[in-house]
Amino acid sequence: MTSERTLSVHWDELFLTHRMSNGTYEFPAREWLAIDEPHPERPERLLNIKSAIDRWLPERTEYRSVQPATEAQLTAVHDPAYLEEIRNASRRGGERVTASTEVTESAYRASAAAAGAAAAAATETLEDDDVVPYAMSRPPGHHAQPGMADGYCFINSVAVAAEHALDTGRADSVAIIDWDVHHGNGTQECFYDRDDVLVINLHNDFGAWGPNHPQTGDVDERGEGDGTGYNVNVPLPPGTGDGGYEYAYDRLIEPIVSAFDPDLLLASAGQDAGVADPGGRNLVTKDGYRSIAARTRALADDHADGSLAIVQEGGYQLSHLAFATLGVLEGALGVETEATDPFGVLEENEELAAEWIDTAAAACEDHWDLP
Numbered sequence: 001m002t003s004e005r006t007l008s009v010h011w012d013e014l015f016l017t018h019r020m021s022n023g024t025y026e027f028p029a030r031e032w033l034a035i036d037e038p039h040p041e042r043p044e045r046l047l048n049i050k051s052a053i054d055r056w057l058p059e060r061t062e063y064r065s066v067q068p069a070t071e072a073q074l075t076a077v078h079d080p081a082y083l084e085e086i087r088n089a090s091r092r093g094g095e096r097v098t099a100s101t102e103v104t105e106s107a108y109r110a111s112a113a114a115a116g117a118a119a120a121a122a123t124e125t126l127e128d129d130d131v132v133p134y135a136m137s138r139p140p141g142h143h144a145q146p147g148m149a150d151g152y153c154f155i156n157s158v159a160v161a162a163e164h165a166l167d168t169g170r171a172d173s174v175a176i177i178d179w180d181v182h183h184g185n186g187t188q189e190c191f192y193d194r195d196d197v198l199v200i201n202l203h204n205d206f207g208a209w210g211p212n213h214p215q216t217g218d219v220d221e222r223g224e225g226d227g228t229g230y231n232v233n234v235p236l237p238p239g240t241g242d243g244g245y246e247y248a249y250d251r252l253i254e255p256i257v258s259a260f261d262p263d264l265l266l267a268s269a270g271q272d273a274g275v276a277d278p279g280g281r282n283l284v285t286k287d288g289y290r291s292i293a294a295r296t297r298a299l300a301d302d303h304a305d306g307s308l309a310i311v312q313e314g315g316y317q318l319s320h321l322a323f324a325t326l327g328v329l330e331g332a333l334g335v336e337t338e339a340t341d342p343f344g345v346l347e348e349n350e351e352l353a354a355e356w357i358d359t360a361a362a363a364c365e366d367h368w369d370l371p
Contacts, residue, residue, distance in 0.1 A: 005333050007057055008124055008131040010117035011050070012066040015138050016043040017106040020152070039102075040278070040316040041152040046138055048322040049312075053136075056326055056337040064124075066137075069115035069160055076163045077156055077190055079147040086111070086154050097149045111139055111155040118157035118266075119164040121309040126170045126264060129306030132297075132332045135161075140313040142184035142268050143213065150186060150213055158268045158311045159190040162197055171263035172196065175304075177253065177296060179245070180270025180313040181280030182206065183217030183233070187268065193227040198260045202248055204273075204280045205235035205356075219363035229367030232256060234360040238281040240273070241348025242288030248357050249295050256368045257299050263307065265300040267293070267332075270313030271324035275343045277317040283348055286327035286341035293331025308332065319343075 020039040053061055074083055089095050089103040096102045114137035121133035135157065142158060143151030158176055165171040175198040176191075178184040183203040191197040203217055215221060223231035234248055257265070271289060273282035284292075293310075300308035310332060315321035323341050330336055361370050 006131050007053070007061045007329060007333060008064055008121070008133045009053065009061055010064045010066055010121050010133060010135045010137065012113055012117070014106070014110050014113050015046055018104050018110040018139055019043060020102040020104060041139060044318050045315060045321055046136060048318050049136060049325045052322040052326045052339070053329065056339050057329065060333060060335070064120065066113050066117045066120070068109070068112040069119055069155070073119055073160055073164050074112065074115065074155065076167055077146060077159045082147040086149065101149055101152050103149070103154065107139065107154055111141070114138060114141060115155045115157045115160040118161035118309070118311045121311065122161040122165045122264060122266060123170065125307045125309045126165060132308065132310065132329070134310045134329065135312060137312055140270065142178055142180060142187050142270070142313050143182070144186040145189045151182065153186060156186045156190060158266050159187050161266055161309065161311060165264050166196060173260065173262045174198070174264045174266060175257050175260055175262035176200065176266045176268055177257070178202070178268035178270070178313070179273065179292060180268055181273040181277070181282055182270070182314060183215065184268055185213055185215040185217065188215055188221065188231055191227065192223050192231055193225040195226045195230050198230050198232070198257070198262065200232045200234070200253060200256065202234045202236060202245065204238065204282065219360045222363065229364070232360070232364055235356055236282060237349060237352050237356055239283055239347070239349030240353040241283045241350055242285055242291065243348055243350040244353030244357070245284060245288060245292055247350070247354050249292070251357050251361050251371065252364065254295065254299060255370050256364065258303055259368055261303050263304055265296065265304045265308045267296055267308065267310045268313050269310050269325070269328055271315035271321055271328065274315065274317060274320045274324045276320040277315065279314065279316055284324070285343070286323045286339070289324045289327035290331040290336070293328040294334070297332050297334065
């Protein structure tokens with residue numbers, strides 16, 4: 001392994017074609033609102049990230065073309081009948097499937113391409129640990145369950161990537177760290193009874209979102225059958241801040257991933273815990289994201305032969321998302337650019353965060369040896 005890693009961006013302009021309409025959608029912890037403004041999950045999210053990469057990391061970056069996930073890759077995770085429903089809805093020109101999530105004419109093609117980008121990123125890092133593969137894709141995927149769309153998500157890209165690595169024999173075990181501020185309920189659902197995929201979710205405690213999102217993300221959702229103990233939920237309070245995430249890595253993530261010793265580490269990288277994001281208010285700065293990714297990189301180097309791939313999930317404040325994601329990429333590459341966080345540091349609530357993290361740790365102590 002080398003400190004001269006390059007960034008391999010799996011990207012296609014098809015990701016920009018999916019645009020949900022204005023109207024009724026939900027911000028967590030708020031009432032249902034009819035909002036006459038662009039939907040928060042919109043193409044400009046990726047355009048701003050791409051601009052940041054092209055400005056601050058051009059000499060380290062190579063762009064990769066994207067092939068959509070195959071039917072076999074998709075049906076390894078999702079019910080065939082469900083996939084056909086989403087395809088047909090796209091062919092009909094689109095329809096709303098939940099209050100916040102709309103199948104558009106291009107939703108299926110963009111989602112299949114996003115899953116293909118994630119699978120290719122996983123394959124690339126398993127074959128070459130001198131690169132940091134990044135699926136700069138949308139729609140996001142971590143809320144998509146095997147048979148249900150949810151939370152702006154239609155196909156679970158990180159789950160497709162994990163399953164592809166296992167099915168092709170490139171990996172015998174995969175760890176997924178999801179630091180999106182919203183619980184990755186779909187990823188949890190995909191692997192809930194499995195012991196070959198460790199799923200760790202750090203998220204705000206929003207609770208269940210209704211029939212389309214029945215999982216709560218609580219600490220007692222620990223997996224079932226063979227998967228008992230391999231689903232780790234770490235609910236966090238607003239204001240957790242950089243220090244709170246550092247403590248979560250100290251207390252839970254590093255010891256659990258180290259003990260699991262995966263062949264592949266996947267980051268479900270949603271930067272909506274950022275200081276300016278409307279979705280969570282967890283107050284993570286660009287420096288905080290650099291630290292999160294650097295510690296994730298170190299785990300991959302120590303326990304997965306350097307195999308780390310990053311899959312884009314949420315993040316909805318267009319300006320800060322670009323800086324936060326740049327921080328993630330800096331941490332994963334082991335570099336630091338001159339870009340500074342324009343939003344600064346707000347007051348954190350590390351003490352409360354530590355109490356919540358200790359509660360999550362107590363729920364895991366019968367399965368994992370924790371400090």
